[in-house]
Structure formats: structure tokens, C-alpha cells
Amino acid sequence: MAKVVNRLHPDFATQSYVIEVFKGVALTTRQFARNLFARKDIVTVQYPDDRRPYTPRFRGKHRLMLRDDKSVRCVACMLCATACPANCITILAKEVDDPTIEKAPSSFDIDLLKCIYCGFCEEACPCDAIRLDSGVHTIPSYTRRDQKAGVINLMSLGSVSIASQGGEHRAHSHEGTAHGRSSGH
Amino acid sequence: MHLVDNVLLNIVLMTLIKFAGFVLAFVMGTATVLTWAERKYSALLQNRIGPNRANIGSIRAGGLLHMLADPIKMLTKEDFVPNTPNPILFRLAPLMAFVPALVVFAVIPFGPGETFQISNTSLGILFIFAISSLNVYGAVIGAWASNNKWSLIGGLRISAQMISYEVAIGLSLCGIFMIYGSLDLQDIATRQGELLWGFIPAWGIVYQPVAFVLYLTCAIAENKRAPFDVGEAEAELTAGWWTEYSAMGFAVFALSEFIEIVLIGCVGTTLFLGGWTIPGLHGDAWWIVVLEIGGFLFKSLFLVWLQMTLRWTLPRFRYDQIMRLGWRIMLPIALLNLVVTGIVLTFIERA
Numbered sequence: 001m002a003k004v005v006n007r008l009h010p011d012f013a014t015q016s017y018v019i020e021v022f023k024g025v026a027l028t029t030r031q032f033a034r035n036l037f038a039r040k041d042i043v044t045v046q047y048p049d050d051r052r053p054y055t056p057r058f059r060g061k062h063r064l065m066l067r068d069d070k071s072v073r074c075v076a077c078m079l080c081a082t083a084c085p086a087n088c089i090t091i092l093a094k095e096v097d098d099p100t101i102e103k104a105p106s107s108f109d110i111d112l113l114k115c116i117y118c119g120f121c122e123e124a125c126p127c128d129a130i131r132l133d134s135g136v137h138t139i140p141s142y143t144r145r146d147q148k149a150g151v152i153n154l155m156s157l158g159s160v161s162i163a164s165q166g167g168e169h170r171a172h173s174h175e176g177t178a179h180g181r182s183s184g185h
Numbered sequence: 186m187h188l189v190d191n192v193l194l195n196i197v198l199m200t201l202i203k204f205a206g207f208v209l210a211f212v213m214g215t216a217t218v219l220t221w222a223e224r225k226y227s228a229l230l231q232n233r234i235g236p237n238r239a240n241i242g243s244i245r246a247g248g249l250l251h252m253l254a255d256p257i258k259m260l261t262k263e264d265f266v267p268n269t270p271n272p273i274l275f276r277l278a279p280l281m282a283f284v285p286a287l288v289v290f291a292v293i294p295f296g297p298g299e300t301f302q303i304s305n306t307s308l309g310i311l312f313i314f315a316i317s318s319l320n321v322y323g324a325v326i327g328a329w330a331s332n333n334k335w336s337l338i339g340g341l342r343i344s345a346q347m348i349s350y351e352v353a354i355g356l357s358l359c360g361i362f363m364i365y366g367s368l369d370l371q372d373i374a375t376r377q378g379e380l381l382w383g384f385i386p387a388w389g390i391v392y393q394p395v396a397f398v399l400y401l402t403c404a405i406a407e408n409k410r411a412p413f414d415v416g417e418a419e420a421e422l423t424a425g426w427w428t429e430y431s432a433m434g435f436a437v438f439a440l441s442e443f444i445e446i447v448l449i450g451c452v453g454t455t456l457f458l459g460g461w462t463i464p465g466l467h468g469d470a471w472w473i474v475v476l477e478i479g480g481f482l483f484k485s486l487f488l489v490w491l492q493m494t495l496r497w498t499l500p501r502f503r504y505d506q507i508m509r510l511g512w513r514i515m516l517p518i519a520l521l522n523l524v525v526t527g528i529v530l531t532f533i534e535r536a
């Protein structure tokens with residue numbers, strides 16, 4: 001069925017625009033006066049002083065989660081690097097002495113300038129090793145090199161995960177997520 | 186010889202004093218304040234806070250310090266010249282917009298008598314038209330010299346728009362000249378101090394209300410500000426004719442726009458709002474003169490405020506709408522207004 005468009009047929013007084021202009025001026029002036037004497041309509045957030053909390057689903061800078069012994073959970077399976085549509089994850093694997101752990105990353109770089117914060121890496125990871133829930137907005141920098149987040153950098157935001165790894169479930173009460181952590185550094 | 190020197194010196198000195206008092210203090214002062222006021226005002230009527238960050242220590246003064254911070258920023262920014270075959274024209278263009286805007290104030294009477302007018306010429310309003318129509322060159326040459334398509338399109342729009350509205354603005358004011366029978370602004374202002382039937386001030390807006398609306402509309406269009414800022418049209422043309430300008434070049438353009446706002450206010454006051462006269466107040470006492478000058482400045486600032494509010498109230502017209510408004514609506518109404526004024530004046534003379 002065709003959509004019926006309701007065309008407006010303003011009368012001559014409206015079309016002549018003269019009265020309407022004055023109505024508009026009255027409206028804006030009234031709003032100006034309201035805002036001059038009271039602040040209740042003002043929607044500005046004074047950014048560096050006040051910050052809005054991010055939603056819990058905000059995808060910020062990545063963090064690498066830790067095992068109980070504070071070593072990195074990542075087993076360098078490359079699933080995240082494969083899933084990444086922006087091709088911005090570069091992982092180099094290394095052997096680990098512990099026979100229960102396959103591999104670990106010797107370097108884990110994310111080029112934050114290429115990253116589109118889609119969260120696919122987080123979804124792909126079988127080990128709950130990479131997350132985007134740090135609540136940290138990408139920090140501006142003067143050089144491109146500073147936008148490469150290495151493994152140490154990513155781990156510094158990390159915390160111990162309660163997800164089981166290596167076949168054995170270990171419960172933790174203190175899962176640390178950084179929801180709502182809003183300071184930008 | 187000595188006498189001639191003294192007279193000359195006197196004239197030069199007086200001119201300088203008037204220049205400093207009126208143009209530097211009032212016009213430039215208002216234009217400078219406008220750079221802050223416009224942002225703050227628009228912010229408040231759009232439920233925002235507006236500029237408030239510039240500070241000296243903990244003093245912020247509601248963002249007033251932005252007036253200081255802006256020039257510092259503009260002076261220290263990179264002064265970019267695009268890859269253009271006309272770098273000299275590119276440099277010259279801001280001045281070509283700035284100088285005419287400022288020169289025009291020479292003939293505005295801001296108080297009673299010759300003392301309060303920099304140059305008393307009987308051609309006052311023609312001088313204003315002649316000089317302020319040079320304004321278009323600054324914008325168009327700047328746009329041309331930018332060697333940029335957006336600038337060029339913006340410049341084309343501006344030149345067509347400004348020249349079209351030049352016609353309508355001239356015709357809209359003719360009624361005033363017919364009624365007061367003079368082109369001398371001081372004369373027109375003085376005549377408006379009289380009372381009509383003993384109680385209505387004989388202001389131009391009383392005789393020519395239609396002309397006032399036409400004048401204000403055309404003047405805003407001449408100044409290429411919203412709702413007539415299709416030459417700038419951020420949504421389509423980046424920044425239109427001044428896309429390539431940065432640092433002081435941009436600042437001078439912006440300042441000349443603000444100066445023109447004050448100019449429109451001053452001319453509108455002189456022609457339509459009774460100039461410096463205050464109804465029912467005559468005399469040479471110093472307090473009356475002070476009141477009259479204050480009245481002139483107040484009325485001018487009122488028109489400045491009106492222009493600012495109009496700008497932040499109305500959405501931008503489309504380019505073809507602007508042209509249609511100029512040629513098919515403004516021009517016929519101005520002509521009709523002129524004819525009616527002529528007929529009425531003839532009848533009054535006969536009677």
C-alpha cells in the first residue's frame with residue numbers, strides 16, 4: 001500500500017514567515033532567559049571534571065586476564081588474531097615449562113589505531129584471556145608507536161578470571177572487572 | 186602658517202579622539218565582546234554552557250577570558266597558505282573585507298552635532314552603500330585565491346547573494362530619504378527627534394515599518410550570516426569561502442563580520458530608531474548629550490542582539506530560496522513601498 005504523505009498547507013500568514021520569525025525569536029529568548037537564571041535545562045557535562053559512567057557493555061582498551069599465579073592466561077592459540085576483522089593482533093608464541101599449559105605469548109601486540117573495538121577477539125577467545133571491559137578509553141598519543149599495546153601493558157589492566165582453564169574448575173569470588181572505572185589512565 | 190598648522194592639528198586630533206572613542210572603544214569593543222557573547226549566548230539558548238575554560242589561575246569570569254585567549258591562539262597558530270597561484274590576493278582578501286567595514290563608521294552620527302560624527306558629509310548614506318558594497322570583494326577574492334572548489338562555490342554564492350540584496354537594501358531605504366528629504370545621516374537623525382502629533386516619536390520605523398523589516402533582512406543577507414550563510418554552509422561546503430583561512434586571516438574575516446553586525450545596528454538605529462535622539466528630550470546640557478549618546482549605543486546594541494537572536498533562531502535557507510526571496514519578494518515589496526510612500530507624500534503635500 002502506498003504511503004500517504006500529509007503535505008502541510010500553511011496559510012498565508014505562516015508562509016509569509018514574518019510572524020513566525022518573531023514567534024521563533026520569542027521562543028529562543030525565553031529559553032535563553034530560563035537558562036540564564038536557572039540551570040535545570042542545561043545538558044552539558046563538564047567533561048574532564050564530570051564524567052558520565054560508561055555502560056557495562058562499553059568496549060574499551062583490551063586487557064589480558066591473569067591466572068592465579070599472575071601469569072598471563074593467554075595460550076597463544078591465535079583465535080583472536082584470526083577472528084580480528086582489522087587484523088591488528090600480532091602474537092608470537094613461546095614454549096612454557098609447565099606441561100599443563102600448551103604455549104604462552106612471548107609478545108602480544110594490538111595496534112589500537114587499527115582496532116575497531118568490535119569485540120570479536122573477546123568472543124573468540126576460549127580462555128577468557130582477552131577482554132575489552134577495562135573501561136579505559138583509548139588514550140591519545142603523539143606517535144603511532146605508542147598506540148601499540150604490548151603484553152605487559154595489556155596485562156597491567158588485567159585481573160584474575162574465574163573461568164576454568166586447563167580442565168579443572170577453580171572458583172574465585174573476587175572476579176575483578178573494571179565496569180564503570182572511568183578514570184582514563 | 187602657525188595658524189594653519191594649529192587648525193590642521195586640531196582637526197587631526199579631534200578626528201583621532203572621535204576615532205578612538207567611537208570606533209576603537211565602542212565598535213571594536215563590541216565586536217570583540219561579540220566573539221565571546223555570540224558563543225555564550227547561542228550556548229545558553231541551546232541548553233548548553235558555552236565557553237568557560239579560559240582561565241588565569243582560578244579566575245574564569247564565565248568565559249570572558251576567551252576574548253583574550255582567542256587572539257593569542259590565533260596569533261600563534263600556523264598561518265596556512267594553500268597551494269595557490271595567488272598568494273598575494275589570498276593575503277590581501279581579509280584586509281579587503283576588514284577595511285571597508287571599519288571605514289563606514291566615519292559617517293555615523295553617534296551624538297548631536299558635528300562633534301559626535303567623525304566626518305560630516307551630506308552624502309552619508311551613499312558613502313555607506315558605496316564602501317560597504319566593496320565588502321563583497323574581500324570574500325569573493327579570498328574564495329577565488331584559495332584555489333579550492335568549496336571556497337569557489339561559496340564565493341560564487343556570496344557574490345550573487347550580496348549583489349542581489351544590495352539592490353533591495355538600497356530601494357528599501359529610499360522611502361526614508363523621501364520622507365526626511367536628505368541623505369545626510371545627521372540630518373535624518375535630528376529630524377527623528379521631533380514628535381508626531383505630539384506623542385509618537387517621529388522615528389523611521391513609525392513611518393516605514395515595512396522598510397525596516399526589509400532593511401534588517403537584506404542587511405543580514407549582506408552580512409552573509411545565518412539564515413543567509415549559504416556561502417559558508419558547513420554542511421555542504423566545509424566552511425565555504427573561508428575554508429582555507431586559518432590563524433589571523435580567519436580572525437580578521439570573523440572580526441569584520443562582527444564589525445558589520447555593529448554597523449547594521451548603527452545604521453538601522455540612525456535611520457529607523459531615531460538615531461541618538463530621545464523623544465521629548467532636547468537641549469545642550471552635558472547630561473542630555475551623555476544620555477543621547479548612551480541611547481544611541483543602547484539602540485545599536487539592541488539591533489545587534491536582534492541579529493544574534495535571529496541567527497540562532499532561524500535555520501539556513503536554501504540557496505535558491507535566498508535568490509527567490511531577494512528578487513521575487515524583497516525587491517517588489519521594496520518597490521511597492523516606495524510607490525506607496527511617494528503617493529502618500531504627494532497627498533500630504535497637496536493637503
Ligand code: SF4
Nearest residue numbers: 084115116118119121
Ligand atoms: S576488538 Fe575487534 S578489531 Fe579490535 S582487536 Fe579485537 S577483534 Fe580486532
Ligand code: SF4
Nearest residue numbers: 074075077078080125
Ligand atoms: S587471547 Fe585468547 S584467543 Fe587470543 S591467542 Fe590468547 S588464548 Fe587465544
